[in-house]
Amino acid sequence: MATTPMVPPNPASAGNPNFDAPPPMAAPPPPGTDMTGICFRDQLWLNTYPLDRNLVFDYFALSPFYDYTCNNEQLRLRSIHPLDHSQLLKMTGIEYMLSEVTEPHLFVIRKQKRDSPEKVTPMLTYYVLDGSIYQAPQLCNVFAARVGRALYHISKAFTTAASKLEKIGFVDAENENTVPESKATKEAIDFKELKRLDHILASLQRKLPPAPPPPPFPEGYAPPTAEGEKSSENQQADTQPPVDPIIDQGPSKRRKF
Template structure:
């Protein structure tokens, strides 16, 4: 019986087996097993069917033109390979498809294009799944920007002893944005510079002027007052 879906004539995803033939399969009757009417891989219009109806041997296939099936390889009792080919002359054939029978189950061998397409599709699916999983760990906040948030990170944070974190007045993302705004404002409104008058320092004054100022300050300083005598001591009265 056939298993699988025959929609779209895609025979790569189906298989066929007749359990009654499995114990007696051999290189002599494997083509008869393959030509069963319930086998979806078998073409009823092939030359094998004509030879079978006329009760001729398979050697007459070389003298015919059209589609035929041959036993390409046999590894008793487990593996048989059957080829479907287009015969154009006794010496010229064009392979169309290969079928392999493993333990009585018939499969169609995929062509190179199908193999490459399947491998590429599997690789793309894996890459897409990886990107989807990576995006699930991505977080964004206007004040913090982008960061990664993994599940195992939560477990590690729970295991760590809680400690008070010093709250920063602003994040790196905020400082970076503010710096960009300040630079933009500075470019739009450049600062205006005013000319400042120079003031001479005391060190720049001539030495004579400094000496004269020292003399004046010394003359204005009052003389020290003489020391005052303490008041006389009082004597106690005798009664």
């Protein structure tokens, strides 16, 4: 909000010991310091005057960000528009310049130091957003804030992971107490030893000569196969059926009494 000027002491109360004077108000920080946490807004002025490129500097001059030692203030005292660029080029020192304008919502004002008509050193940047005046943070402060926020989230993630790992360790300890035999069997298997044994066997297999081929079968001999054995058994079953001496021999082969 707009700063209230200090009230001068009442002459009638001077010298009166029974009169308690109000405590003095704290002075705002001087312009040029870190004032990123301050927001200025004068709603009465905004309701009275339009906020455009011609009157925005007069509105900015009411804020605690304004430096009364600037060249713009000297132009105001001479009834010249404070943002007259042709007049500012003839002067040296601290000045304010309107860099970007998006009427009536955004106005960017840059504070700079002019050493010559061609040499200008930027110092700070302010912006008027919908009637509220802010000081833009510097780039180093933005990087420091972003890095600090990232480190905070990283440390929080590590803390959460550590707490979960501790819970997993407690569960493993309970399982060790409940099932000791399964842990003993797991510890009995050494995967490194198995890999070493497989490596030794593979190296020995590469050193040994290949196995010789089997000897050939003699002439006229056909090795039996599973299908051939089945077919021969079926043929024998068809050619030699079981014979009944009474029923299947017929009347001509029966004995005559």
